[in-house]
Amino acid sequence: MHFDIHLKYKTLRYHKDTQPQSLFVFSLCLCVFVVCFITLPLPVQAACISNGCHTEIGQKQFVHSPVAEDECLSCHQKQKEVHPSGQGGDFILTSKGGSLCFTCHDDTEFNNRYKHGPAASGACMTCHDPHDSEQKSLLRMPLQEICLGCHSDFDQSMRDAKFIHSAIQKLDCSSCHMPHSSVEPKLLKKKGTELCFDCHKNLKAKYDSSLNKHKALYIERQCGNCHLAHYSTYSSLLMREGENLCYGCHGEDNSNRSEGLRNIRNDIEDKEVVHGPVADGECIACHDPHGNSYASILKGSYPQSFYAAYEENLYDFCFQCHDKELLTSETATNQTDFRNGDENLHYRHVARAQKGRTCRSCHSVHASNGQKLINPDGIKFGDWKIPIRFETTETGGSCMPGCHRGMSYDRAEYIDNSDKADGEKKERKIIYTPPPTK
Numbered sequence: 350m351h352f353d354i355h356l357k358y359k360t361l362r363y364h365k366d367t368q369p370q371s372l373f374v375f376s377l378c379l380c381v382f383v384v385c386f387i388t389l390p391l392p393v394q395a396a397c398i399s400n401g402c403h404t405e406i407g408q409k410q411f412v413h414s415p416v417a418e419d420e421c422l423s424c425h426q427k428q429k430e431v432h433p434s435g436q437g438g439d440f441i442l443t444s445k446g447g448s449l450c451f452t453c454h455d456d457t458e459f460n461n462r463y464k465h466g467p468a469a470s471g472a473c474m475t476c477h478d479p480h481d482s483e484q485k486s487l488l489r490m491p492l493q494e495i496c497l498g499c500h501s502d503f504d505q506s507m508r509d510a511k512f513i514h515s516a517i518q519k520l521d522c523s524s525c526h527m528p529h530s531s532v533e534p535k536l537l538k539k540k541g542t543e544l545c546f547d548c549h550k551n552l553k554a555k556y557d558s559s560l561n562k563h564k565a566l567y568i569e570r571q572c573g574n575c576h577l578a579h580y581s582t583y584s585s586l587l588m589r590e591g592e593n594l595c596y597g598c599h600g601e602d603n604s605n606r607s608e609g610l611r612n613i614r615n616d617i618e619d620k621e622v623v624h625g626p627v628a629d630g631e632c633i634a635c636h637d638p639h640g641n642s643y644a645s646i647l648k649g650s651y652p653q654s655f656y657a658a659y660e661e662n663l664y665d666f667c668f669q670c671h672d673k674e675l676l677t678s679e680t681a682t683n684q685t686d687f688r689n690g691d692e693n694l695h696y697r698h699v700a701r702a703q704k705g706r707t708c709r710s711c712h713s714v715h716a717s718n719g720q721k722l723i724n725p726d727g728i729k730f731g732d733w734k735i736p737i738r739f740e741t742t743e744t745g746g747s748c749m750p751g752c753h754r755g756m757s758y759d760r761a762e763y764i765d766n767s768d769k770a771d772g773e774k775k776e777r778k779i780i781y782t783p784p785p786t787k
């Protein structure tokens with residue numbers, strides 16, 4: 350029995366890093382060793398438990414194999430003839446620190462590039478009980494208590510935090526960290542997103558399959574660009590709240606993070622009219638932070654171009670919050686204010702089989718210095734900004750855009766904007782500012 354464990358363990362250990370040739374030599378030596386041993390008188394078996402003395406050892410649910418085998422002398426070396434001597438010092442450990450354990454255990458798992466302080470310094474016993482335990486892996490206490498025992502700052506901040514990751518609350522630290530050493534920094538089990546996708550499988554599917562990927566998930570700290578791994582003051586373990594999360598990247602000028610990263614904060618701050626959800630800091634009411642298959646990672650269909658042939662559902666994105674009827678019928682009474690008499694001007698501009706104007710040809714979706722999110726500076730059309738010169742009246746409005754001559758509408762009284770009409774409010778000039786030549 351005594352040797353079985355030893356041999357089994359040594360074999361396991363040698364098996365890893367020995368060539369078949371040396372394995373053969375090893376086996377040969379082993380046979381000679383075993384044969385010699387059987388013919389020699391057996392050493393005195395230290396029956397420390399079975400003789401009824403140290404019966405307190407080995408009583409717990411999990412017992413260390415050599416202890417279960419009453420093999421105390423594999424770790425303790427007798428110093429005195431008589432035990433108990435009554436003076437102490439009867440035994441010393443056969444070896445100090447980690448080397449005691451490595452006489453039987455393989456040490457490769459401890460020597461990865463990133464090492465955990467206490468394991469690397471051989472303080473195995475701060476976490477393990479050498480004899481027995483009520484915890485798996487012979488841990489002295491429940492795993493999390495062990496970790497937080499030393500990482501007390503962490504413990505304190507976690508207590509103060511409002512939200513704790515279920516991976517910690519329901520599972521434990523070892524679902525992400527290695528206790529001894531790791532090939533990844535911070536003792537992590539896996540690299541970057543792989544660590545998170547171990548549990549968040551549905552997000553992994555999205556990450557791989559979305560046609561419009563949000564670069565934020567693929568650069569720098571990946572998931573860690575927005576989320577904290579352990580706990581947070583904000584819901585969904587976010588690092589910052591509301592728009593400030595996004596402004597971490599989209600709120601700076603000259604960002605050297607990525608080409609094309611514009612300062613969106615500039616488009617919004619100090620503007621007179623800010624779109625409802627933008628004003629509330631709810632960027633994610635409209636954008637899917639994890640990417641998806643819609644343009645501008647919007648949460649629904651919205652055409653990317655200035656013109657688009659109208660189809661049912663093309664503007665689903667806007668109609669998640671707005672009433673679709675502002676657009677869909679040719680005539681309108683109170684479905685929209687953008688009407689001339691009962692002629693629905695949204696329908697007129699947008700719902701066309703060819704060259705329907707998309708909402709962006711009049712509205713700036715984030716914010717604007719003009720009423721109704723219509724930007725007086727004009728709307729981007731390629732490199733050029735189309736001026737709109739929009740003004741409202743009590744019951745209607747007028748515009749003099751780059752697209753056509755000035756026109757007016759009135760909800761109370763239909764205004765005839767046709768060439769033949771002689772209405773006073775009508776403007777006949779066609780204003781066209783050509784795009785700047787490069």
Ligand code: HEC
Pocket residue numbers: 397398403406407413415416419420421422423424425442474479480
């Ligand atoms: C795997 C190695 C190992 C084995 C096997 C082992 N011990 Fe120990 N023992 C230790 C270590 C290490 C300590 C010191 C513990 C410490 O520093 O916390 C210890 C401490 C002790 C102590 C001191 C009091 C205490 O519990 O800390 C006694 C008594 C003891 N062992 C008895 C035994 C007996 C009896 C057996 C056999 C049934 C045995 N040990 C088997 C490693 C071992």
Ligand code: HEC
Pocket residue numbers: 354358411413414415423424449450451452453454473474477478479485486487
């Ligand atoms: C005399 C050989 C020997 C020594 C010395 C030894 N171990 Fe073990 N240890 C074993 C054996 C055998 C097993 C059981 C392995 C198995 O089941 O695969 C084991 C298992 C373990 C386990 C896993 C227990 C479980 O429930 O999964 C831990 C943890 C452990 N040892 C820690 C230590 C520590 C810490 C030391 C040093 C204080 C140490 N061992 C020294 C032989 C030894």
Ligand code: HEC
Pocket residue numbers: 446447450451454459465467468469471472473474475476477486488492495523528529
């Ligand atoms: C910081 C606490 C800590 C220290 C220090 C520590 N361990 Fe561990 N050890 C653990 C934890 C936690 C586990 C269980 C890992 C798991 O369940 O994933 C473990 C597991 C083990 C196992 C079982 C491995 C297996 O695959 O089943 C062995 C053997 C072991 N440790 C030996 C040691 C030795 C030897 C040392 C000292 C050189 C040591 N440990 C130092 C926390 C520690």
Ligand code: HEC
Pocket residue numbers: 463465466467475476492495496497498499500522523526527528534535536
């Ligand atoms: C005996 C005290 C002790 C225990 C128990 C302990 N740690 Fe540590 N831990 C340390 C020390 C010391 C460091 C190094 C601190 C430093 O470098 O700033 C450290 C560092 C770390 C690091 C950071 C490594 C890095 O590269 O920055 C992580 C992660 C970690 N521990 C996780 C754990 C986990 C998980 C547990 C529980 C399984 C645990 N610790 C238990 C003492 C401990």
Ligand code: HEC
Pocket residue numbers: 493496497500503514516517521522523524525526535537573578579
């Ligand atoms: C969901 C996975 C996960 C779990 C569970 C987890 N961690 Fe971490 N931990 C991480 C990641 C990811 C990092 C690296 C964060 C970073 O680089 O900012 C980290 C870093 C750390 C660090 C280093 C902190 C620093 O700022 O350098 C410590 C210490 C640590 N964790 C301790 C723990 C402890 C203790 C537990 C259990 C209470 C635990 N972790 C549970 C994922 C996790």
Ligand code: HEC
Pocket residue numbers: 512514515516519520524525544545546547548549572573576577578584585586
């Ligand atoms: C060991 C499994 C596990 C790992 C690894 C893991 N998580 Fe989780 N996470 C969970 C569980 C369980 C929940 C709660 C159920 C859910 O929302 O899916 C959760 C929830 C979350 C939540 C939502 C929290 C909330 O309050 O709604 C976020 C965000 C999150 N995890 C991010 C991450 C990130 C980032 C990583 C990688 C650093 C990660 N998780 C790694 C298990 C894990």
Ligand code: HEC
Pocket residue numbers: 542545546549552556565566571572573574575576585587633638639
């Ligand atoms: C650009 C910032 C950002 C990045 C990067 C990011 N997230 Fe999120 N994540 C969020 C926001 C914001 C929410 C809250 C969504 C909500 O409340 O609708 C969230 C919610 C979650 C949730 C909980 C709700 C859900 O959608 O399942 C999980 C889990 C999650 N993220 C995991 C991850 C993982 C894993 C990664 C890395 C692959 C990651 N996130 C990268 C911003 C981000």
Ligand code: HEC
Pocket residue numbers: 561563564565568574575594595596597598599606607608609610611632633636638644645646
């Ligand atoms: C870690 C930095 C980072 C954070 C934080 C971040 N983003 Fe991004 N985002 C980027 C990068 C990089 C791009 C790609 C820019 C480019 O190359 O055109 C991008 C692109 C976008 C795009 C354009 C996508 C497209 O298809 O045109 C939108 C919309 C966007 N982000 C919204 C958000 C929102 C909303 C948040 C907050 C929840 C956020 N971002 C947080 C880095 C970030």
Ligand code: HEC
Pocket residue numbers: 592595596599611613617624626627630631632633634635636645647651653709714715
């Ligand atoms: C009401 C819905 C809505 C909200 C809320 C919203 N956006 Fe947008 N965002 C859009 C739409 C629609 C587009 C596409 C504009 C276009 O193509 O004309 C867009 C485009 C973008 C783009 C890419 C286009 C570019 O100009 O580079 C970024 C980046 C962006 N938004 C970031 C943000 C940030 C950051 C917030 C929060 C401060 C936010 N968005 C809030 C609707 C919204």
Ligand code: HEC
Pocket residue numbers: 622624625626634635651666667668669670671708709712714720721722
């Ligand atoms: C997440 C919800 C949401 C989405 C999606 C959304 N909006 Fe809005 N929108 C609002 C809210 C809230 C208001 C403010 C309503 C109010 O103040 O009565 C608003 C107001 C407006 C206004 C009127 C502004 C004013 O000053 O009265 C316009 C124009 C507008 N939205 C256009 C759009 C367009 C175009 C889209 C699609 C590209 C869109 N919205 C998508 C929520 C949304």
Ligand code: HEC
Pocket residue numbers: 664667671675676684685686687688695698699706707708709710711712721723741745746
């Ligand atoms: C040709 C320019 C133009 C286009 C294209 C346009 N709008 Fe408008 N929209 C307006 C004007 C002008 C108003 C203001 C009407 C008023 O209050 O007098 C307005 C008002 C609105 C309002 C406020 C409520 C209402 O109907 O009065 C919403 C919401 C709105 N538009 C959404 C949209 C959406 C969604 C699209 C794209 C499907 C769109 N608009 C396309 C010019 C336009």
